[in-house]
Amino acid sequence: MGDQQEHFHIIKNGNIATAKGFQAGGLHCGLRKKKIDLGWVYSEVPAQAAGVYTTNSFQAAPLKVTQESIAKENQLQAVIVNSAIANACTGEQGLQDAYDMRKLFAETMGVEEHLAAVASTGLIGELLPMEKLQKGISQVNDQEHLGAEKFETAILTTDTKEKGIAIELEIDGETVTIGGAAKGSGMIHPNMATMLGFVTTDANISSNHLTDTLKAITNKSFNMITVDGDTSTNDMVLVLANGQAENKELTPDHKDWETFYEGLKFVCEYLAKEIARDGEGATRLVEVNVEGAFTDESATGIAKSIISSNLVKTAIHGADANWGRIITAIGYSGESLDPDKVSIYLGDILVVENGVPHPFDEEAAKEHLLEDEVKILAKLGDANGRATAWGCDLSYEYVRINASYRT
Amino acid sequence: MGDQQEHFHIIKNGNIATAKGFQAGGLHCGLRKKKIDLGWVYSEVPAQAAGVYTTNSFQAAPLKVTQESIAKENQLQAVIVNSAIANACTGEQGLQDAYDMRKLFAETMGVEEHLAAVASTGLIGELLPMEKLQKGISQVNDQEHLGAEKFETAILTTDTKEKGIAIELEIDGETVTIGGAAKGSGMIHPNMATMLGFVTTDANISSNHLTDTLKAITNKSFNMITVDGDTSTNDMVLVLANGQAENKELTPDHKDWETFYEGLKFVCEYLAKEIARDGEGATRLVEVNVEGAFTDESATGIAKSIISSNLVKTAIHGADANWGRIITAIGYSGESLDPDKVSIYLGDILVVENGVPHPFDEEAAKEHLLEDEVKILAKLGDANGRATAWGCDLSYEYVRINASYRT
Numbered sequence: 001m002g003d004q005q006e007h008f009h010i011i012k013n014g015n016i017a018t019a020k021g022f023q024a025g026g027l028h029c030g031l032r033k034k035k036i037d038l039g040w041v042y043s044e045v046p047a048q049a050a051g052v053y054t055t056n057s058f059q060a061a062p063l064k065v066t067q068e069s070i071a072k073e074n075q076l077q078a079v080i081v082n083s084a085i086a087n088a089c090t091g092e093q094g095l096q097d098a099y100d101m102r103k104l105f106a107e108t109m110g111v112e113e114h115l116a117a118v119a120s121t122g123l124i125g126e127l128l129p130m131e132k133l134q135k136g137i138s139q140v141n142d143q144e145h146l147g148a149e150k151f152e153t154a155i156l157t158t159d160t161k162e163k164g165i166a167i168e169l170e171i172d173g174e175t176v177t178i179g180g181a182a183k184g185s186g187m188i189h190p191n192m193a194t195m196l197g198f199v200t201t202d203a204n205i206s207s208n209h210l211t212d213t214l215k216a217i218t219n220k221s222f223n224m225i226t227v228d229g230d231t232s233t234n235d236m237v238l239v240l241a242n243g244q245a246e247n248k249e250l251t252p253d254h255k256d257w258e259t260f261y262e263g264l265k266f267v268c269e270y271l272a273k274e275i276a277r278d279g280e281g282a283t284r285l286v287e288v289n290v291e292g293a294f295t296d297e298s299a300t301g302i303a304k305s306i307i308s309s310n311l312v313k314t315a316i317h318g319a320d321a322n323w324g325r326i327i328t329a330i331g332y333s334g335e336s337l338d339p340d341k342v343s344i345y346l347g348d349i350l351v352v353e354n355g356v357p358h359p360f361d362e363e364a365a366k367e368h369l370l371e372d373e374v375k376i377l378a379k380l381g382d383a384n385g386r387a388t389a390w391g392c393d394l395s396y397e398y399v400r401i402n403a404s405y406r407t
Numbered sequence: 408m409g410d411q412q413e414h415f416h417i418i419k420n421g422n423i424a425t426a427k428g429f430q431a432g433g434l435h436c437g438l439r440k441k442k443i444d445l446g447w448v449y450s451e452v453p454a455q456a457a458g459v460y461t462t463n464s465f466q467a468a469p470l471k472v473t474q475e476s477i478a479k480e481n482q483l484q485a486v487i488v489n490s491a492i493a494n495a496c497t498g499e500q501g502l503q504d505a506y507d508m509r510k511l512f513a514e515t516m517g518v519e520e521h522l523a524a525v526a527s528t529g530l531i532g533e534l535l536p537m538e539k540l541q542k543g544i545s546q547v548n549d550q551e552h553l554g555a556e557k558f559e560t561a562i563l564t565t566d567t568k569e570k571g572i573a574i575e576l577e578i579d580g581e582t583v584t585i586g587g588a589a590k591g592s593g594m595i596h597p598n599m600a601t602m603l604g605f606v607t608t609d610a611n612i613s614s615n616h617l618t619d620t621l622k623a624i625t626n627k628s629f630n631m632i633t634v635d636g637d638t639s640t641n642d643m644v645l646v647l648a649n650g651q652a653e654n655k656e657l658t659p660d661h662k663d664w665e666t667f668y669e670g671l672k673f674v675c676e677y678l679a680k681e682i683a684r685d686g687e688g689a690t691r692l693v694e695v696n697v698e699g700a701f702t703d704e705s706a707t708g709i710a711k712s713i714i715s716s717n718l719v720k721t722a723i724h725g726a727d728a729n730w731g732r733i734i735t736a737i738g739y740s741g742e743s744l745d746p747d748k749v750s751i752y753l754g755d756i757l758v759v760e761n762g763v764p765h766p767f768d769e770e771a772a773k774e775h776l777l778e779d780e781v782k783i784l785a786k787l788g789d790a791n792g793r794a795t796a797w798g799c800d801l802s803y804e805y806v807r808i809n810a811s812y813r814t
Contacts, residue, residue, distance in 0.1 A: 056739045057739075057740075058735065088731070088734075091763040124734060124735065125730065125759075125763075126764075233734070314806050315809065315810065318809070323532065324530065324531025327531060327532075327640070328465065328640055330464070330465070333464075337464055352532075356496060356497065357496065395806060398717075399721050399801060399802060399806060400803070402718055402721035
């Protein structure tokens with residue numbers, strides 16, 4: 001058992017296959033030289049399913065196919081994911097390949113096609129080598145490839161580490177588990193980034209409530225992170241709820257609804273923060289809190305403006321308490337605010353009060369900016385709107401990675 | 408005489424003091440260790456004046472004072488500019504300092520206060536050392552400090568070079584000159600960046616037409632450049648037209664209106680491009696052209712989205728023909744478009760045709776991406792909207808400069 005949270009426990013070594021009736025695995029099918037590059041998640045029974053997808057106009061082929069699958073009955077039983085190639089901007093051939101990938105996988109797993117989802121991440125504009133994929137898919141039932149940690153590895157691109165979690169909570173006296181895995185790294189920005197998130201739970205919940213909840217939570221978690229302001233063609237978050245915990249069906253009227261909601265939010269927020277922390281070239285996680293805005297929406301716009309600023313991000317990389325750049329980012333957010341009421345904190349240190357500098361200990365500020373988690377708080381003093389966003393610093397390493405990713 | 412343009416000549420070594428009746432100068436007053444840090448422009452007679460200002464909510468004190476000056480009679484006769492300290496987020500004391508700076512300068516130049524404008528650029532949140540400024544201002548009439556090149560130097564911050572130009576055109580048979588100077592470097596983004604632009608002309612034109620024209624041209628020049636997406640608190644562009652060329656007053660009905668408009672646009676565009684080319688850490692100028700969008704506004708949004716993408720900018724820095732990042736930036740622009748009609752060129756090289764990859768010579772593309780001016784063209788095929796934006800690559804040097812600017 002991990003940390004005690006209010007209504008749930010983090011399960012030590014918990015992952016996407018911890019909830020009852022779920023399995024996951026990964027193998028190397030040859031899209032990458034050595035690294036595992038094909039992963040899958042499977043539920044023993046069809047699960048209620050919900051998805052959120054990139055807002056990019058160039059939505060990749062696998063997203064179209066997955067949306068079709070879910071549209072049929074709002075259920076999924078199996079998800080397959082490849083890294084290395086995004087199958088985006090690949091025209092009709094790419095769409096056909098995504099259908100074929102789904103078909104092959106569904107047949108191998110023995111599920112109906114519309115119960116299978118596909119996801120891809122990696123280079124844009126290249127066709128999937130279908131022979132390699134086919135060979136890989138034919139092996140997904142081999143015992144040796146099972147293991148959630150293999151799934152976590154298979155979906156990574158330039159990520160430096162696996163991202164997984166599971167928590168346990170009690171609903172109707174039954175133990176319910178929520179687990180998840182994600183990948184991120186570059187092209188990470190609000191409204192779905194180059195990120196994939198997969199969440200599994202054995203909770204019993206209807207798909208329409210699952211869909212509404214996922215959307216609301218995504219807006220406060222995955223959509224509140226940024227690495228570089230680029231929103232990719234391939235992002236999606238899927239949740240599968242297979243009901244194996246046998247709780248009474250969850251609806252907003254259920255007495256334990258809040259517990260479930262907070263638990264799901266915790267898992268999504270955890271994965272989102274792990275993505276931000278592991279942003280390309282990142283050396284620290286940055287959390288921006290905005291309070292006292294006219295509305296929550298306005299606070300969201302301001303938080304995103306700060307977390308997206310290259311100048312704020314390089315200042316943090318240099319551990320320079322350059323609050324002028326934070327003020328500037330607030331000012332160009334396009335949100336309405338009273339400049340003379342704005343106060344800014346770096347960690348606990350007040351650096352701007354009511355729009356003008358407040359004397360502060362530079363050394364103490366520098367120390368905070370060198371911590372693994374840097375916190376910026378902007379108090380606007382206008383009303384009660386609030387929001388939180390996460391991101392990372394901008395380093396030489398980011399430039400190195402991205403000046404040479406493809407070649 | 409420089410290059411032959413359609414209706415005007417670039418004047419060799421022309422600058423902000425080339426138009427009849429203008430002078431400029433610069434000196435060291437001690438805001439910076441050694442570099443010249445105080446500059447001014449003066450017209451022998453009051454000039455019609457127009458300004459555009461940052462859209463940042465935290466508008467710096469000098470912008471408020473300058474807007475007050477112009478509001479009085481739409482005229483200016485003298486402009487003073489300091490670098491090193493932005494006089495932004497400095498509260499009431501900062502506003503008083505900006506008024507005092509204007510007053511001291513106006514008295515020294517022998518002009519009425521409302522005919523003087525003030526501008527500042529540099530660190531946010533520090534008060535101007537008024538004694539040093541006062542001493543500097545007292546010397547602005549000394550012959551030794553005259554010279555447009557001194558003005559060009561005085562207004563720079565992290566810029567690596569001076570930015571000036573003048574052109575000559577003919578209106579009513581009279582020779583009219585338009586000159587300008589600018590500074591940029593960091594915090595450069597559409598809607599006025601950390602940039603200052605000053606344009607002088609001896610044309611005879613009414614201030615209301617000058618204002619309308621400046622706004623229209625700024626939207627196609629200074630507001631179409633980006634270095635890092637950050638819009639500063641201090642940006643402004645001022646135009647002074649003193650009428651010394653003695654042409655018949657210019658209005659849109661004047662037979663030579665187009666000539667004047669194109670000339671002013673050329674000067675603003677030239678200065679804007681010079682700012683982009685000299686962006687912090689930049690090694691090349693990037694020009695993005697978007698054609699065939701549903702509207703010009705939509706083309707503008709797409710061009711800005713491409714030019715602002717860190718991933719596009721790092722790919723160009725690495726001379727990597729990674730068009731997937733360009734497609735991605737088009738896709739998340741939020742503008743409506745048909746993804747299946749989009750074609751992309753790097754220089755003359757077609758790399759994407761109707762939404763799917765077009766085979767191309769990687770070496771030739773790399774060669775183009777290594778040129779001093781990189782061109783990206785997106786043809787959308789939807790209608791006739793078009794726009795051009797300018798920016799630069801994103802280098803290690805950008806991170807170095809900005810991780811240590813303040814300390």
